[in-house]
Amino acid sequence: MEVSFGGFQVVVLAAFLVVTAALVGVFVLVARQARRNVAFEDVTDTGYRLRRVWLAFLLLLLTSGVVLALFFLPYPGAAQGTATVRVSGGLFYWSMNPETVSAGSEVSFEVTSADVNHGFGVYDPEGVLIGNVQAMPGYTNRMDLTLEEPGTYMIACLEYCGFKHHEMLREFEVTP
Ligand SMILES: [Cu+2]
Numbered sequence: 001m002e003v004s005f006g007g008f009q010v011v012v013l014a015a016f017l018v019v020t021a022a023l024v025g026v027f028v029l030v031a032r033q034a035r036r037n038v039a040f041e042d043v044t045d046t047g048y049r050l051r052r053v054w055l056a057f058l059l060l061l062l063t064s065g066v067v068l069a070l071f072f073l074p075y076p077g078a079a080q081g082t083a084t085v086r087v088s089g090g091l092f093y094w095s096m097n098p099e100t101v102s103a104g105s106e107v108s109f110e111v112t113s114a115d116v117n118h119g120f121g122v123y124d125p126e127g128v129l130i131g132n133v134q135a136m137p138g139y140t141n142r143m144d145l146t147l148e149e150p151g152t153y154m155i156a157c158l159e160y161c162g163f164k165h166h167e168m169l170r171e172f173e174v175t176p
Contacts, residue, residue, distance in 0.1 A: 087111045089118035089135035092164040094155050100173040103150040109143045111135045118168065119158030125151030132158055150176040 083101045087094065087109050101107050111120045111133050118135040122145065133143040147153070157168035 081105045082108065084108045084110060087120055087135065088114050089120060089157065089161075089168070090114035091116065091162050092157075092168050094120075094157075094168060094170040096155075096170070096172065100175050101147060102175050104146070104148055106144060106146045109133070109145065110140050111143060112140045113137045116161050117159050118161050121156045121158035122172070123154040123156065125149055125153060127154070134159065147174045150174050 081102065081104065083098070083105045085101065085107055086097045089111070090113065109120065109122075109131075113135040115137060117137070120131075120133050120135045120141075120143070121129055122131040124130050124147075131143050131145045133141045135141070151174055153172040153174055155170040155172055157165055161168070
């Protein structure tokens with residue numbers, strides 16, 4: 001049997017050995033320190049001091065992070081408006097209101113069914129499935145999607161619901 005080492009394995013081995021050596025070093029250091037007699041207060045005082053410094057550092061980091069992040073508002077990619085689209089599935093159709101939304105909107109699809117369970121699947125203009133939620137009778141499921149790209153989206157039923165299930169296709173326009 002031939003054994004070969006790739007470059008990656010060698011790197012992993014080297015990293016493993018370095019980490020192991022560091023851990024052994026820490027253990028040896030702790031073991032040697034443990035021989036000394038140290039007063040309890042010396043240990044706790046140092047610990048509390050470190051903890052106060054760490055807390056102050058974290059507070060500073062958090063506060064400055066929050067303040068700095070305010071300058072970037074509104075964050076790029078944030079929705080340019082919201083829309084609620086009421087969707088109802090039935091044997092064998094989709095009804096949607098409104099029938100179009102504008103690109104960049106954060107759309108809340110409120111999905112229900114007039115009869116049996118359907119699957120509300122949303123495909124983007126490239127035909128990629130971007131969302132799927134159950135359409136259930138007597139219940140409204142909410143699905144939030146940000147539709148960035150203008151174009152013709154496709155709605156398809158993704159839950160087998162009857163003999164014309166495959167005809168439950170519908171187009172949905174996202175206007176520029
Ligand atoms: Cu179906």
